[in-house]
Amino acid sequence: MKAADRSRARAKLVAWFGEHARALPWRQTSDPYAIWISEVMLQQTRVETVLRYYDRFLARFPTVRALADASEDDVLSMWSGLGYYRRARLLHEGVKAVVARHGGRVPEDAEARRALPGVGRYTAGAIGSIAFDRPEPIVDGNVARVLSRLDVIEHAIGTPASEKALWAEASAWAAHDAPGTVNQALMELGATVCTPTSPRCDACPLRAWCGARRADRVDELPVPRVKKAPKEVSVVALVARDRAGHALLVKHEANDEGGLFGGDLFKGLWSVPMQEGEGRGVARELAELHGAALDLAEPRQVIHVLTHRRLRVLVHQGRIAKARGTGRLVDPDALDGLGVATLTKKVLASAR
Ligand code: SF4
Numbered sequence: 001m002k003a004a005d006r007s008r009a010r011a012k013l014v015a016w017f018g019e020h021a022r023a024l025p026w027r028q029t030s031d032p033y034a035i036w037i038s039e040v041m042l043q044q045t046r047v048e049t050v051l052r053y054y055d056r057f058l059a060r061f062p063t064v065r066a067l068a069d070a071s072e073d074d075v076l077s078m079w080s081g082l083g084y085y086r087r088a089r090l091l092h093e094g095v096k097a098v099v100a101r102h103g104g105r106v107p108e109d110a111e112a113r114r115a116l117p118g119v120g121r122y123t124a125g126a127i128g129s130i131a132f133d134r135p136e137p138i139v140d141g142n143v144a145r146v147l148s149r150l151d152v153i154e155h156a157i158g159t160p161a162s163e164k165a166l167w168a169e170a171s172a173w174a175a176h177d178a179p180g181t182v183n184q185a186l187m188e189l190g191a192t193v194c195t196p197t198s199p200r201c202d203a204c205p206l207r208a209w210c211g212a213r214r215a216d217r218v219d220e221l222p223v224p225r226v227k228k229a230p231k232e233v234s235v236v237a238l239v240a241r242d243r244a245g246h247a248l249l250v251k252h253e254a255n256d257e258g259g260l261f262g263g264d265l266f267k268g269l270w271s272v273p274m275q276e277g278e279g280r281g282v283a284r285e286l287a288e289l290h291g292a293a294l295d296l297a298e299p300r301q302v303i304h305v306l307t308h309r310r311l312r313v314l315v316h317q318g319r320i321a322k323a324r325g326t327g328r329l330v331d332p333d334a335l336d337g338l339g340v341a342t343l344t345k346k347v348l349a350s351a352r
Contacts, residue, residue, distance in 0.1 A: 001151055001209060006172060009150075009209045010182055016205035017185035020192070022047075025054055027184065032106035032131035033064050033095075039126040040091050040118070043140075044084055044307075047191070053082055064106065067092065068099045072268045076339025083342060085269055090118025108132050121167075130180035137170035138183045139163075142190025147173075148222035149194060149212035158225040230305065234278040235313040237302075239351040240292035240320040246329035247272060247348060248290060248320050249338070265306075270328070271344040274313070283316040290327060292320040300350045304343045311343070315350050 001009070021027065024047065026038035037057060041050045057078050061067035067075065072092060079088040094116045098106055106127065107113050113124045121139075128136035139147075144157055147169045155162035176182050193200045201213050212218045240248040250273055252266040261274060273286045280294075287294040299314040323329050330338065332348045 001169070001172075003172070005209050009206050010173065010176060012205040012208075013185045013189065014178065014181055017181060017188055021184070021188055022192070025051070030131050032127050033067075034058060035131045036094075036106065036119075036123065036127050037091070039123050040087050041082060043087060043122075045082060049082065053079075064095045064098050064104050068095045068104075073339055076268055077337055080335075080339055081342065085267075085339070085341065086265070087118070089268060093117035094119055106131070108134070110134065110136060125174075126183070129174060129183045133178070133180055135171075135174045135176065135179045137167055137174040138187070139166045139170045140187060140190075142187045142194075143170060143183075144190075145196065145222050146186055146190045146194045146206075149199075149218060150206060150210050152211035152215065152217065152221065154221075154223060156223045156225050162222075228308070230308055230310045233276060233309050233311050235274055235311050236277055236279075236282040236286060236299075237272050237274045237313050237315045237347045238283060238286045238290070238292065238294075238318055239272050239315060239348060240287065240290060240318040242320055242322070242329050244329075245331070247332050248292065248323055248327050249330050249340070249344070250290070250327045266341055268339060269341045269344075270330075270338045271341055272347055274347075278314060280316075283314075287316075287318050290320065291322075291324050292318040294318045302343075302346050302350050304346060313343070313347060315347050317351050 026035060029035065038050065038054055041054060041057075060078055061070055061075075070092070072089065075088055075092045076085060079085060082088070097116050098104060102112065110124060110128055113119055113127060114121070119127075125136040125138035128134040129138065144162075144166050147153065147166055148157070148162070151165070151169055153162060153165050155165060170183075170186075173182055173186060189204070189206070193204050199218060201207050201210070201218065204210070207213055212221045238248075249270040251270050252261060252268065261276065273290050275282055275286055283299070284294055295317045297317060299316045302313040302315055304311040304313060320329070335345070
C-alpha cells in the first residue's frame with residue numbers, strides 16, 4: 001500500500017478501534033509484564049478461554065518477581081487447562097531472566113527483550129508497542145489475514161516470502177505515533193470483522209483500500225499453508241489406584257532420548273505413567289516399572305489431538321500399594337494444586 005493511503009487508512013482504523021474495541025482486561029493496562037502474560041496466553045488460544053485464566057494468573061503472580069520466585073509446579077498448575085505448556089515454561093524462564101539481567105524490570109530496549117527466553121518477534125513487538133509505545137510491528141494470524149487481503153499478498157502463509165512481506169507491511173503500519181493502538185486495532189479487525197470465513201467487508205473501516213475486495217478475491221486470501229496430516233502415535237497409559245482410589249502420577253522430566261515422553265512436550269507436568277507403543281506387553285512393563293499389578297480388564301481408548309500428532313491412548317488399569325521414587329498417589333478429584341496436562345485428565349476420566 002502506498003504511504004499516503006496507509007496514513008488515511010490508519011486514521012480510519014484507529015477511529016474504528018476507539019468505537020468498537022472489546023473491553024478486554026489486558027487492554028486496561030500498560031504494565032509490560034501483564035501484557036506479556038496476555039500475549040503468551042493468547043498464542044494459539046481463544047480469547048474466551050484466556051479470559052478465564054488471565055486475572056487468576058495475575059492475582060497469583062502479580063509481578064515479574066512473584067512469577068520468577070514461584071516453583072515450576074505452581075506455574076504449571078495455574079496454567080493447567082490452557083495447553084501448550086511449553087509456553088508457560090518459557091515464560092517462567094523469561095521472567096527469571098528479567099530478574100537476573102534487568103533487576104526485575106521488563107526491558108524497554110527491543111534487543112534486550114528479544115534476547116529473553118521465549119520472547120520471539122511477535123511477543124517482543126506486542127510488549128514494545130503496547131506497553132512502551134515503540135513503533136514495533138506485530139504479525140499474528142489476525143494481522144496476517146488483514147494485511148494479506150489488503151495488499152493481495154499471494155505467498156502462502158508461513159513461507160519466508162510471505163513472512164518478509166507481512167513484517168515489512170506491519171512495520172510500515174506501526175511507524176506511527178500510537179503504534180500500540182494501531183497494532184491492537186489490526187488484530188481486533190482480524191478477530192471481529194476480517195474473519196477467516198464470511199468477513200464483514202461492508203462494516204470494515206479499510207474497505208476503500210482493500211485490494212482483495214476490489215479484485216473480488218477475499219475468499220482466496222490469505223493463501224493457506226499446506227498442512228501435513230498429524231502423525232498417528234499409539235500410547236499405553238496405566239491408571240494404577242490404591243485402596244483409597246488415589247491414582248499414581250509421575251512427573252515428566254525431559255531426557256536425552258527424545259520421543260513423545262522424553263522430549264519437552266510434557267516436561268514438568270504430572271501424568272499417569274504412559275509410554276509410546278501398544279499391546280498388553282507394554283502395559284505389563286509399565287506396571288512392573290512402577291510396582292503395580294495390572295488388571296485383566298480390556299483397555300479403554302482415548303483419542304487426543306495435539307498440533308502435529310494424534311494420540312491413540314489405550315488406558316489400562318491396575319492396583320498399587322504405594323508410589324515409588326518421585327511418584328505420588330493423588331485423588332483424581334483434587335488435581336488443582338498440580339500441573340496436570342489435559343491428556344491425563346482425559347485418561348483418568350476414561351478409567352472411572
Ligand atoms: S474489506 Fe473485507 S477483506 Fe478487506 S480488510 Fe476489510 S474485511 Fe478484510
